[in-house]
Amino acid sequence: MFKLILIFLIFNIAHGYEFQNATQLESPWYAYLMVLGEPCGGSLVKDQYIVSAAHCFNKVKKDHYTNEEGKLEAAVKLKLGIWKTDRDPDCEPGVDDQICEYHVEIPPNELKVHERYNPNSGRERYKNDIAIIQLTWPPRMSELIKNIDLPDDDDCYEEFEEDVWTVTGFGMKPDKEYATTKKRIDLRMISKEECEDGLGDAKQFYDPKTHICGKGTKGETTCVGDSGGGIFAKSSSGTTLQGVVSFGVSECGTVGAPSGFVRVACYNDWISEKIDEWEDDSDESYSSKSVKSRLNIKRKKQKSKTSSGIYGFFSLFG
Numbered sequence: 001m002f003k004l005i006l007i008f009l010i011f012n013i014a015h016g017y018e019f020q021n022a023t024q025l026e027s028p029w030y031a032y033l034m035v036l037g038e039p040c041g042g043s044l045v046k047d048q049y050i051v052s053a054a055h056c057f058n059k060v061k062k063d064h065y066t067n068e069e070g071k072l073e074a075a076v077k078l079k080l081g082i083w084k085t086d087r088d089p090d091c092e093p094g095v096d097d098q099i100c101e102y103h104v105e106i107p108p109n110e111l112k113v114h115e116r117y118n119p120n121s122g123r124e125r126y127k128n129d130i131a132i133i134q135l136t137w138p139p140r141m142s143e144l145i146k147n148i149d150l151p152d153d154d155d156c157y158e159e160f161e162e163d164v165w166t167v168t169g170f171g172m173k174p175d176k177e178y179a180t181t182k183k184r185i186d187l188r189m190i191s192k193e194e195c196e197d198g199l200g201d202a203k204q205f206y207d208p209k210t211h212i213c214g215k216g217t218k219g220e221t222t223c224v225g226d227s228g229g230g231i232f233a234k235s236s237s238g239t240t241l242q243g244v245v246s247f248g249v250s251e252c253g254t255v256g257a258p259s260g261f262v263r264v265a266c267y268n269d270w271i272s273e274k275i276d277e278w279e280d281d282s283d284e285s286y287s288s289k290s291v292k293s294r295l296n297i298k299r300k301k302q303k304s305k306t307s308s309g310i311y312g313f314f315s316l317f318g
C-alpha cells in the first residue's frame, strides 16, 4: 500500500485532459458520501438503500455501523440530488435550464459491509468490496433523485468487451483537486488480459471473477474520491448499475490505464438479502412481496442461480 501511495505522489502529473462535466440530470441515483472527511460515492438502488464500496468505510469503527446515539451519522454524511458540491442549490445565477433544488441530506441509519470483506487480507483486501447503507427515511424521488436497476444475475459471468459504460463522480482530477462539479467518463470494457496488462502493481488485487475493468482513451480513469460510485450501462431496456468503483492504478489519469469495478451482478443476491433483513425487522414494510421481486433486477432470462463463490473486489482508493 505504501508503495502504491508513493507511486501516486510521484506520478502526480497534471495531464492536459479535462474531464467532462456531467449534466445535472446525469446519474440521479448518485449519492455523495463524506466518510470521516473523505469523499466517496454510492448508488440508490431502491427507495432507501445505497450501494457503495466497503473500503470507503475502512476507518469507521464497527460499533458505529448503526446510528444509535448518532454514531453513524457523525461518521457518514450522505447527500442525494447533488451536482455541484460548492453550491446549494446547484443552479448558477443567470444560467438557464438548470434546476434549483437544495441537496437532500439524509442521515444513514445502518451500514452493512460484506461479511467476507477484509481490508487486512493482503492480495485479497479488495475482495467483496461492497457495502450497503440504509437511510433513515427514503428520499422523495424527483428528476434529480431516482434509483437505478441492478443488472441481470447472469452478468456476473458475462464478458463485456467493447461495451462502453459510464462512470460519474467527484473524485480527484489530474490537478489533484476533488471535482466540485460531477464528472462523467465513458469507459470501454476490456478483457481480463488487457486489464491485467494495464494494472501493473495493482494486478495482484484483481480477481476477474468478481471484478470488471474499463479503459478510457485520453487518461480517463477513476481516482481517489470516486470509490463507491457506480459504472452504469445504458440500453434500450434501461440503465443498470454494473459496477462499483473499487480500484485502479495508483497514477490516476494515466492514458490507457484500466479502472477496476466490483461486478455488481455477482452480489445481487447479497444486496437483496441485506435489504430483506432490514425489511423483515421493520414493522412498517411497504408490502409483503419479497424484496427481490420488488428490487428492479433486469432479467434477460429466468434462471436460478445461487450467489456461491463469486465475490471479490479490491479497492485502492481508500
Ligand SMILES: *[C@@H]1O[C@H](CO)[C@@H](O)[C@H](O)[C@H]1NC(C)=O
Residues within 6 Å of the ligand: 018, 019, 020, 021, 181
Ligand atoms: C465544468 O464546470 C465548471 C463549473 O461550472 C467550469 O468551470 C468548467 O469549465 C467546466 N468544465 C468543462 C470541461 O466544461
